[in-house]
Amino acid sequence: MKLARKPLSHLWHTVIMLICMTAASIANAAGLLTPSGGSLPALDLREQHVKVVIEDGYAVTTVEQVFHNPHDRDLEAIYSFPVPEHGAVGEFTLWIDDKPVTGEVLEKQAARQIYEQEKKAGRDAGLTEKDSYKTFDISVSPVRAGKDTRIRLVYFQTTAVDTGIGRYVYPLEEGGVDEEKLAFWTANPRVSGSFSFDLHLKSSYPVDGVRLPNQSQAQVTQVGPGEWKVSLSNQGGAAGPLAKEQGKQSPPAFNPQQAANAPAFTLDKDLVVYWRHKDGLPGSVDLVTYKPDAGKRGTFMLTVTPGDDLKPITEGSDWIFVLDISGSMSGKYATLADGVQRAIGKLRPNDRFRIILFNDRSTELTKGYVNATPDMIKRYSAEVAAVQPSNGTNLYSGIQQGLDSIEADRTSAIVLVTDGVANVGETAQRKFIELIKQKDIRLFTFIMGNSANRPLLEALTKASHGFAISISNSDDIVGQLLMAESKVSHQALHGVQVKIDGVKTADLTPKEIGSLYRGQQLVLIGHYWGDGTAKVELTGRISGQPKTYRTEFAFPAKTTANPELERLWAYATVETLQSEMADFGEKADLKRAATDIALEYSLVSDYTSMLVLREDQFAANNIKRSNQARVRIEETARQQRAQSAPVSHRVDTQQPMSSGYRPSFSRGGGALDGWSVLALLGLLAMTMRLRRQNGR
Amino acid sequence: MDADAATAKARGSARLPWLTALLVTLAALLWWSAGTTPEALVFDRSAIDKGELWRLITGHLVHGDAGHAFWDIGALAAIGTMMESQGRWRMAGALLAGVVAVNACLWWFMPGLDFYCGLSGVLNALFVVAIADLWKMYRHPVFLFGGLGLGAKLAVEMALGQSLFVSTVWPSVPLAHLAGCIGGLALLAVTMQCDLRHLAQ
Numbered sequence: 061m062k063l064a065r066k067p068l069s070h071l072w073h074t075v076i077m078l079i080c081m082t083a084a085s086i087a088n089a090a091g092l093l094t095p096s097g098g099s100l101p102a103l104d105l106r107e108q109h110v111k112v113v114i115e116d117g118y119a120v121t122t123v124e125q126v127f128h129n130p131h132d133r134d135l136e137a138i139y140s141f142p143v144p145e146h147g148a149v150g151e152f153t154l155w156i157d158d159k160p161v162t163g164e165v166l167e168k169q170a171a172r173q174i175y176e177q178e179k180k181a182g183r184d185a186g187l188t189e190k191d192s193y194k195t196f197d198i199s200v201s202p203v204r205a206g207k208d209t210r211i212r213l214v215y216f217q218t219t220a221v222d223t224g225i226g227r228y229v230y231p232l233e234e235g236g237v238d239e240e241k242l243a244f245w246t247a248n249p250r251v252s253g254s255f256s257f258d259l260h261l262k263s264s265y266p267v268d269g270v271r272l273p274n275q276s277q278a279q280v281t282q283v284g285p286g287e288w289k290v291s292l293s294n295q296g297g298a299a300g301p302l303a304k305e306q307g308k309q310s311p312p313a314f315n316p317q318q319a320a321n322a323p324a325f326t327l328d329k330d331l332v333v334y335w336r337h338k339d340g341l342p343g344s345v346d347l348v349t350y351k352p353d354a355g356k357r358g359t360f361m362l363t364v365t366p367g368d369d370l371k372p373i374t375e376g377s378d379w380i381f382v383l384d385i386s387g388s389m390s391g392k393y394a395t396l397a398d399g400v401q402r403a404i405g406k407l408r409p410n411d412r413f414r415i416i417l418f419n420d421r422s423t424e425l426t427k428g429y430v431n432a433t434p435d436m437i438k439r440y441s442a443e444v445a446a447v448q449p450s451n452g453t454n455l456y457s458g459i460q461q462g463l464d465s466i467e468a469d470r471t472s473a474i475v476l477v478t479d480g481v482a483n484v485g486e487t488a489q490r491k492f493i494e495l496i497k498q499k500d501i502r503l504f505t506f507i508m509g510n511s512a513n514r515p516l517l518e519a520l521t522k523a524s525h526g527f528a529i530s531i532s533n534s535d536d537i538v539g540q541l542l543m544a545e546s547k548v549s550h551q552a553l554h555g556v557q558v559k560i561d562g563v564k565t566a567d568l569t570p571k572e573i574g575s576l577y578r579g580q581q582l583v584l585i586g587h588y589w590g591d592g593t594a595k596v597e598l599t600g601r602i603s604g605q606p607k608t609y610r611t612e613f614a615f616p617a618k619t620t621a622n623p624e625l626e627r628l629w630a631y632a633t634v635e636t637l638q639s640e641m642a643d644f645g646e647k648a649d650l651k652r653a654a655t656d657i658a659l660e661y662s663l664v665s666d667y668t669s670m671l672v673l674r675e676d677q678f679a680a681n682n683i684k685r686s687n688q689a690r691v692r693i694e695e696t697a698r699q700q701r702a703q704s705a706p707v708s709h710r711v712d713t714q715q716p717m718s719s720g721y722r723p724s725f726s727r728g729g730g731a732l733d734g735w736s737v738l739a740l741l742g743l744l745a746m747t748m749r750l751r752r753q754n755g756r
Numbered sequence: 757m758d759a760d761a762a763t764a765k766a767r768g769s770a771r772l773p774w775l776t777a778l779l780v781t782l783a784a785l786l787w788w789s790a791g792t793t794p795e796a797l798v799f800d801r802s803a804i805d806k807g808e809l810w811r812l813i814t815g816h817l818v819h820g821d822a823g824h825a826f827w828d829i830g831a832l833a834a835i836g837t838m839m840e841s842q843g844r845w846r847m848a849g850a851l852l853a854g855v856v857a858v859n860a861c862l863w864w865f866m867p868g869l870d871f872y873c874g875l876s877g878v879l880n881a882l883f884v885v886a887i888a889d890l891w892k893m894y895r896h897p898v899f900l901f902g903g904l905g906l907g908a909k910l911a912v913e914m915a916l917g918q919s920l921f922v923s924t925v926w927p928s929v930p931l932a933h934l935a936g937c938i939g940g941l942a943l944l945a946v947t948m949q950c951d952l953r954h955l956a957q
Contacts, residue, residue: 729820729874731928732827736909740834740883743902747838750894 103137103203104128106253108327110230115262115701116348116622116709117363117583119219119228121147124212126253127203134202136179137209140195141327142231142510144217145530148631149196149664150624151214151691154186154672160212162688163188163670164678165662167655171669174681175199178673186211186672190664193514214691216624216631221337221365223543223579224724226267229532230257230331231510251294255325259290259333262701264708266338273332274534286706290333294325330510330532343367343718345596345611346709349588350625354618357587359625360565362558363709364582364598366609367720370551377471378429379413382462384478386419386453404432404440414465415440418458420451420484424465452484456492459520463499472501473526473548479508482516489516489642493523502526504548519639525554525575547577553600553607558584563594563615569632576600579723585629591617598717609718613711621701623694630661638666662687775844776836779851780829783817783875787825794818799862799872812859818873828875835879839886842893846885850943854881857939858932866931877932880906884940910934 107126112119121144127137152163163186166174171187178185179201186200196213203209219228232249257278261270263286270288272278278292344365351358404413412429416422425443430436455478462474486492496503503524505517508531521528527547556573568586576582582598591614598609637654641647651667658668670687678685790797799815800808819825840847858877862869883906891899913930 729824729872729876729928731820731824731874732831732876732879734827737827737830737834739902739905740831740838743887743898744834744838746896746898747890750890750896751841754894 101131101135102248103135104130104252105139105248105250105327106208108251108255108325110257110331112228112230112257112259112333113262113698113702114219114226114228114259115706117218117220117346117361118624118628119217120214120624120698121217121230122212122214124210127200127209127211128252129203129205129207129209132205134182134204136199136201137203139198139200139211140191142195142233143190143193144215144231145229145514146631146635147215147217148627149188149190149213149215149670150627150662150694151212151687152186152188152198152664152670152672153212154184154200155210156184156672156674161672161675162685162691163672164683164685164687165659165664165668165670166683167659168667168669171671174673175201175671178677183677184672184674185677188213188664188670190666190669192666193512196664216628218361218583218585218628218632220363220581220583222581224337224341224722225543226261226263226335226337228259228333229530229534230333231532232327233330233510233532233534249327251325251327255294257290257292257331261288261290261333261335262286262706263335263337264706264710265341265344267335268338269336271334271336273334274329275331284705288335292331330534332532332534337722337724341722342716343720343722344710345613345712345717347613347615347711348622348625348709349616349619350622351588351616351618352620352623354591357589358615358619359629360586360588360615361622361625361628362582362584362586362596364558364584364609364717365722366553366576366582367718368578368723369607369718369720370553370578370602370723377411377473378467379411380416380462380465380472380474381413382416382418382422382458382474382476384419384453384455384458385417385447385449387450388453388479404437412470414462415444416458416461416465417444417447418454418461419449420454422454422457422461424461429465429467453478453482454485455482456486456495459492459503460495463495463501466499466501474501474503474524476503476505476517477508478505478517479512481513489519489639490644492516492520493643496520496524505529506531515635515639515642519642522572522574525552527575527577527580543579547579550578551602552577553602556582556598556600558582559597559599561595561597562612563592564589565594567629567633569629569636571636585625585632587629588615591615596717611712611715611717613714621697621707623690623697627661627663630657631663631665634658634663634665662690773837773840775847776833776840779817779836780833783819783825783829783832786814786818787829790818793820793871793873797873799859801863801870804863813855815873816855816858816875816878819875820873824874828879831879832875832882835882835886838890839882842886842889846889847882849947850882850885850940851878853885853939853943854878854936855939857881857935857942861931861935862929865935866929869929872929872932874932877929877936878939880910880933880936881940881943882936884937885943888940888944906937910937 104127105125106128107124109124111122111124114120125139127139129135129137153160154163155161165171168189172189175185175187182202184202186198188196188198190196198211198213200209200211219226261267265286267286267288270280270282270290272280272290272292275292278290281289281291283289346363346365347360348363349358349360404415412431413426414429415425417425425447426440430440459474459476462476466472482492501524503521503526505521505526505528507514507517507528510532514530518528529543553576554574556576558568558573565586565588568584570584573582573584593612593614595612596610600607634654634657637650637657641650641654644650654665655667657663658665662670664670671683673681673683786794786797797811797814797818799811804811819828836847839850855878858881861877862872884903887899887903887906890896891903910930910933913928913933
């Protein structure tokens, strides 16, 4: 299938504008939860300090916060925040008697039971649970009357770079899709005392800019080649701990704004950080490993960044917009209608479009394909504007009608825009996958906010060989536009497979890679045994033609710098198992496997929770302190890494897998600097002087 | 009006850089009214391919951020003032040479670059012509150093793959600077050829 290129920059710009504007009205946030109705008094979130270290292809996020109980009786604190994209929670620490106590992972029900038992007994306890794809919920009991309680949470996630741009999101904004939860709880998102966000980026590839959209008070500082620090605080712009530590002047970067007096921080907007690799970098293969014992199994993360081998697409196409108009879109519909009007207005007359709306059921607005003539644009803009959003979300019906609209002899694509969950009609993931596989069509999905059913939407999109882009309200719209446009306007590498010979490897995740679009990296995590040179072959098809990339590099016998890889592998594997269960039902063996992996690697998952008790109660409940030992190893490794400059993990320097340069956003500016202009002014002054002297 | 008066008037007129003032005002107005990288005005390969040819001109007059606009427009004011006194048509010719050279470079030599904005490529053409004319007129070493400085700056930029001391929202394109220089040099070569023919006749 091929797609038209020419109108796409406008089209995607408009679509993404539409998505972002629609998402902008979502107002739910991370925060302390209190039952609605005033049955319990609210606690105070006094401090929140976030530290993020991004290096070696993954991010480690540490959130430390203090709850304060201003009342005269002990109370329970419940803090809820959106699940970070593929974020694996590996540490939950509660300060008990002023000493940090690290949690241990148990099966979900057992952990909740012990927590309730401790709570009832009045002993200190904490619990971190995962509410499917929606939130992580932290419960702490008791927060003593008039006292503070401090907790720390650490999570890991891979951080791929797309089209030369890295993106990290600290999720705070909830999607507002869980109506039952929203009705029961009231969230207090305000941090009454100090808030700080410090990010340390260490990249072995040169980074020429770091940016936080919509955070004008953030301080961005380059501290070395490929090494940047970002600091944000509600205590006055650059007053965050890292800024104090550095004490350096910020270069303009591409976030030059500075503000002196930032307002108190409210946890209602995601913090998004972008970093931009220098243009003209070669395609590359990077290998990060963890193998503390040479004789045992190791873990590796292989990152392939292809060169720019994918050519632009020029043929025309049909566009089917499938738009969510369920109740969660109420109050946003005027914006959506405006966005659709502008989107279809950007199509070429020889392109065609259909518009399908769905809530409890789907309806087609266009009654067949229409050309984007001024009359048609006017007519359907008015019709879209007249629709009243309401009811639930019958996603299946919307997609089904979109697929029914395809004409075999035309190039077609479905643009799905949704911020919610499938809760009406068919909701089983397996049925969605079967549906999308009925036709050879790409689905381009825009996942809005943090609470959409990301697992379902990602699985569905992957099955169609399309791509999904997550969009936060804090995202840079122009950046997201370029990202999407760059992908749909170029060929893609389909049916990607990786073969590793010479070193024994297993348990690779993802099991099925699918397609690689322009700018996307391939990140594979797996196990290996032994060491030595491996021959790596990546194969796929571009426009039906086979394409092969090859390289050779060595797997090391022993490495200790990146222990977090074990948990990254484990969490990715748990997610794969969960996806399989969503496809084929919650089979006991799959559930057991997911639970066992989460327990072995001490991860919070849908089946496991992390529990903190007083030290003596761990022993009393026969709970081994295995996570405590793992956390110590990880902390030691992080301390050692902190002492060193960014380490290059590129392994294909001798035999590059790809001969071309990495794709970039294909944009540039003709810019001069202040020094050149000063020199010009000097020349101008000299010219004037000479002119006066010579009388001409 | 006698011949001397007419010459004096012509010189006086040439010394008032109204073409420069016009261009500076236009670029500043575009920045003020259209803001950063206006979608309808930037060099957009697919839109130009579709027939939106005005982008071949307007792309050079719009900018990506405040710093980008400030320094580019400031440099236009300085170079334009230096150059326009040499002749308004000379300056117009240099502008045209710069625009053609940079557009040709972007279109044929950078097919992967879909979007571009900014004046600096064209300014390099202006600068090359201005510095050559001023050297020819005054033979002052400062202009020689100016030319050598530009050459050194371009060499470093090409070696590094990015412009010096520049940090803009859209990454800098050193090749556009080189193209501007080549456009300026081409104009110098053509006019020198014409001058030689004129002298020969």
